[in-house]
Amino acid sequence: MKKTLYLLSVTLLSASVMIMTPHRAEAAATKEVVIFNWSDYIPEEVLNDFTKETGINVVYSTYESNESMFSKLQVIGAGKAGYDIVVPSTYYINMLKEQNLIQKLDLSKVGNIKHLDPKFLDQDYDKGNAYSIPYMWGGVGILVNTEKVKTEVSSWADLANPDFAGKLLLSDDLRDLFGMALKANKLSPNTDDDADLKVAYEWLREIKPLVRVFSSQIKPPVMGDEVTVGMGWNGDVLLIQEEKPEISFIWPKEGTLVWVDSFVLLKGAPNLENAYKFIDYMLRPEVAVKCVEEYMYSTPNVSALKLLPEELVNNPVFLPTEEDLAGSDFLLDIGQGIRLYSDYWEQLLHGK
């Protein structure tokens, strides 16, 4: 009884405080959303506009790879990371789910999902979008400096050309790198078979002497002419082309690796309602347009595509046709198989 009275008076007291000094009471409430995302993936302007409109502050930190995001969350543990939203690629959604790190979505809170192309929804990697909402998508292709490279390059296998010695750029994204090597050798990029990976590894080991740098941050080495040929995500190459038109982009003959990055909510997200508001905001067509214009990755938001310049939408680097992507694969979760990839990657980097 006493306790009830106490609670009641506290409630009354805070109610009166709220009425008398609304600003202070508001500041005391948690008005934030905590996001852990790939670097260079949401324009600052978009984050600021969201805060202006909703009063919700965005606490933002970044990662460079699915692997680093995943291991950080695993080490800290579900519910303890303090993050609300992360943005894994296709194949990591399942891994996060299996580790009990993410929570089911209430799609009724994300009305703007109606703007998304159904072909990006209800995928095998997340049936019914129980856990994830697509943000952007793209693929890895071959970039070539046409002023410096005169040989024809149309396939992954063509990267193994001694002419490229010291000028080759390969990704350090584990699945992209080995997926590319597997495709160059006509093997599935979703294999977890040691014999397949050994083939990919041996091929990579052979071309390693040609490699100038392993990185998925392609802008510095390409802009600085450190490299003349290599792997790159389509959006990054489009951005580079604005400043360096001699860089061309090729969807390789063998097909490539396609990813979709999606918003997911972490277990124990401290600001759940704000997180839903944020995701729904990101799906507004005019917001999706801003994201595309800044980073040039493709969007699953069909209403946004209608607002973008026709020239961009018709550019196959931005929006590849089915033919461009013939033979391509979505990268899938390969469970414990990922360890084999990491082991071979270590050997490739540090082995003899």
Ligand code: N2P
């Ligand atoms: C943005 C990273 C793109 C993510 N800098 C590729 N999955």
